[in-house]
Each structure stands twice: as C-alpha cells, then as structure tokens.
Amino acid sequence: MIIYRYSVADIEREREKRMSESAYRVETTSRLAQWRIENLASCTYRKSDPFKIGKWNWHLSVEKNRILSIKLYPEVSNITRENPPIASFIIRVISSVGDRKCLVHPEVTDKQLKNNDDFVWAIEVPLTGKFIIDVEFLDLKTSSPNGAEPCSIWSEGLTQRQSTGTALSSLGRMLSERIHTDIVINASDGSIPAHRAVLASRSPVFRSMFSHDLKEKEMSAVNISDMSIEACQAFLSYLYGNIENEQFLTHRLPLLRAADKYDISDLKEACHESLLEDIDTRNVLERLQNASLYQLPKLKTSCMRYLVKFSKIYDIRDDFNAFIQCADRELIAEIFNDVLATWKGF
Known part of the structure; x- marks a missing residue:
C-alpha cells in the first residue's frame, strides 16, 4: 500500500498554483467573456489565456502605469492573418466588491482587429481590489473574398x-x-x-x-x-x-x-x-x-x-x-x- 504524505506547505503551494492558473483564465459563454482580476498590485502587466469566441481565439490584457489600459485582440494564427475578425462588442469593467461600480466603453461597431493595438481602452479612473472585465460580442463578421459586404458568422445558420x-x-x-x-x-x-x-x-x-x-x-x-x-x-x-x-x-x-x-x-x-x-x-x-x-x-x-x-x-x-x-x-x-x-x- 502506498501512503501519500502531504505537508501544509505542499497544500499551500498547490493552492497558490491553482490560484495562479485561474488568474489568467477567461470564462466564456456563446457571446460573452469575463476575466476576473483578483489583484494587480503585484504586477503592472497581465495577459489572459486564450479563449474562443466564434472562429477565433482571443486574448485580453491589462497594463497598469499612470492609467489602466485594457486590450482585446485575436490570437495570431493563419485564420486571423487571412480573415481577421470584424467585431462589434460592448466592454465593461465591473467592481466585484461593494456597490459593483461599472465603467462602460462606448459600443464598438464593425472594427477589424488584427493585432494587440487595434483596440485599447485607457481608463483614468483608479481601480482597486477585485474587478471583472466583461466583453459582450454583439456580432463577428468576416470579409467576403469577392469584395461583397462582410458577412456575420452567426447568420450562417x-x-x-x-x-x-x-x-x-x-x-x-x-x-x-x-x-x-x-x-x-x-x-x-x-x-x-x-x-x-x-x-x-x-x-x-x-x-x-x-x-x-x-x-x-x-x-x-x-x-x-x-x-x-x-x-x-x-x-x-x-x-x-x-x-x-x-x-x-x-x-x-x-x-x-x-x-x-x-x-x-x-x-x-x-x-x-x-x-x-x-x-x-x-x-x-x-x-x-x-x-x-x-x-x-x-x-x-x-x-x-x-x-x-x-x-x-x-x-x-x-x-x-x-x-x-x-x-x-x-x-x-x-x-x-x-x-x-x-x-x-x-
């Protein structure tokens, strides 16, 4: 019989590992993505794990200097290079403690996103403690190869x-x-x-x-x-x-x-x-x-x-x-x- 022995330090290390992994995970449903930020005090930059919405894998990133910058962009891949997404979305930052204060960026409509500088949201309001970055995708389109109007991927039913x-x-x-x-x-x-x-x-x-x-x-x-x-x-x-x-x-x-x-x-x-x-x-x-x-x-x-x-x-x-x-x-x-x-x- 094998006896496994764990110390308190082992358990604490495993807990910290899991918390560290979850710090980069974005939760998704069909058209909604949420990234929970627990604490930015220990770093000035954080990039999420890839998450899939539509045909593309996406990333969110946050950078904290004098202001907080939030970026949304597709992961570099063949499909992104050949047919970058044309996205319509609403992005919010929601305080997850207290009165759940919410900052909302004006609705983004039909914006082509190729790299990590195509959408940047600079927030001057100071944010402390836990908050949630909430992205609601209203539509995702791809360019038509024959030069016609871009077509929504969600209308191809x-x-x-x-x-x-x-x-x-x-x-x-x-x-x-x-x-x-x-x-x-x-x-x-x-x-x-x-x-x-x-x-x-x-x-x-x-x-x-x-x-x-x-x-x-x-x-x-x-x-x-x-x-x-x-x-x-x-x-x-x-x-x-x-x-x-x-x-x-x-x-x-x-x-x-x-x-x-x-x-x-x-x-x-x-x-x-x-x-x-x-x-x-x-x-x-x-x-x-x-x-x-x-x-x-x-x-x-x-x-x-x-x-x-x-x-x-x-x-x-x-x-x-x-x-x-x-x-x-x-x-x-x-x-x-x-x-x-x-x-x-x-």
Whole structure:
C-alpha cells in the first residue's frame, strides 16, 4: 500500500498554483467573456489565456502605469492573418466588491482587429481590489473574398443550409404557388393552403390526424389558433425546406412551441441551438422559462450560468424580482441554489 504524505506547505503551494492558473483564465459563454482580476498590485502587466469566441481565439490584457489600459485582440494564427475578425462588442469593467461600480466603453461597431493595438481602452479612473472585465460580442463578421459586404458568422445558420437543393426548392414552390394543395392551416389571423403528405411526412402528430377519423381528416383543415399567420408561414416554410434565416430568427419561440406540440425534433433542436447563441439581459429570463417548460437542458444551463456565474442577475434586479413572483417554484429554487453555491466558491 502506498501512503501519500502531504505537508501544509505542499497544500499551500498547490493552492497558490491553482490560484495562479485561474488568474489568467477567461470564462466564456456563446457571446460573452469575463476575466476576473483578483489583484494587480503585484504586477503592472497581465495577459489572459486564450479563449474562443466564434472562429477565433482571443486574448485580453491589462497594463497598469499612470492609467489602466485594457486590450482585446485575436490570437495570431493563419485564420486571423487571412480573415481577421470584424467585431462589434460592448466592454465593461465591473467592481466585484461593494456597490459593483461599472465603467462602460462606448459600443464598438464593425472594427477589424488584427493585432494587440487595434483596440485599447485607457481608463483614468483608479481601480482597486477585485474587478471583472466583461466583453459582450454583439456580432463577428468576416470579409467576403469577392469584395461583397462582410458577412456575420452567426447568420450562417444550419436552417439556411438545410433549405438548399432542387428537391427543397420544388417543395417550397408547392407551398408558395399552392400546387395541388389539399388541406388548409387556420392560424389566429389567416389561413394557408398546404399538403397532407408533406405535413404527415414531417410530423407524427399530423400523420396521426390524417390517418384516423378525426375532425381534421373530415374537414380538411387544421386549426393552429396559437400562432399568427406570419409565424405559421415560417413553420410551414421550415417543414417544406425553404425557410429564410431572418424568418427563422424572428419566430424562434413560436416555432419552438410548434415543434414541441407537433413532435418535430429537428426543428426543436434547431431552435434550441439558435437560442443559445444570443442570450442577453433582455431575453435571458424568457429563455430560462422556455428552457424549463420545453426541457431544453443546454439552454437552461446557459441561462443559469449567464445570470449567476457572470453576475448578470444584478443588472436586471427589477425584472428578476417580477420573474420570481410567477415562475415555477422548482426553477426559482435552482437559481437560488446556484447563487448560494457561487457565493461559497468566490
């Protein structure tokens, strides 16, 4: 039997090693990066470990002389040299003690970043103690090789790529030109002719409707009264394979409800993945509620992490107070358990 013996000094060295490693680690979610600075008193310069947002690895650095300078830049690589990111972002410095004082740089829009001098934020306000550098990426674009307008990497969605090819184009024409339609979809404020065979092939719920002696089979109509005509058109466009990305993004939540109701797993997963990409303070509570309602574990985890790990719960106190008055009790308990666990570990 091997007996391991550790001294207090060994344990303290291991603790200091881990703290030193964490001092350079940047925590990230889909479009948000946070670097926690514990103490700059012992050094005048610090550079973070690389962290990935979009296609690129990034670095943050801080330099303290008479003023504090913060830099954000992509890591040097072939992809950076050949196609440097064109970034839109908001960067903040948040005091993590006391009243959580926050300094916000004016929004940066469509700035090409190639090296560590392309974005420098000089802060003259003295900062002491612990603080957080918070970078929220609003968009990342790449230059088009043919000289066209730069294209957002987040608009190149799976849904648009799935809507290609001759067969899908033909299905789309069947819907848009109403070729041999044999059923009507009644939305809350209008109707759209469609095809039983297409609906039945895409949804087991529709297949069951049309295979049994239900009113939908007899009346040749399906009532979807909880969707607007625009959302219903987006729903049918997805089923026929010709949905546009902007149409999909506009109607993600009603599409999610329809996917769950009619058991269309690929649409549900497409909505799930898309909703992960742009969580922010304006939508995080609604998305958390939907993640809980429709059992979307990755979205739920990301929303909880955004609120608790990244401390965004403090930025939406009034909305959160209203949210906890009507949200599911189990969900509220999970949030408070995460808050308590984070406080203990900080």
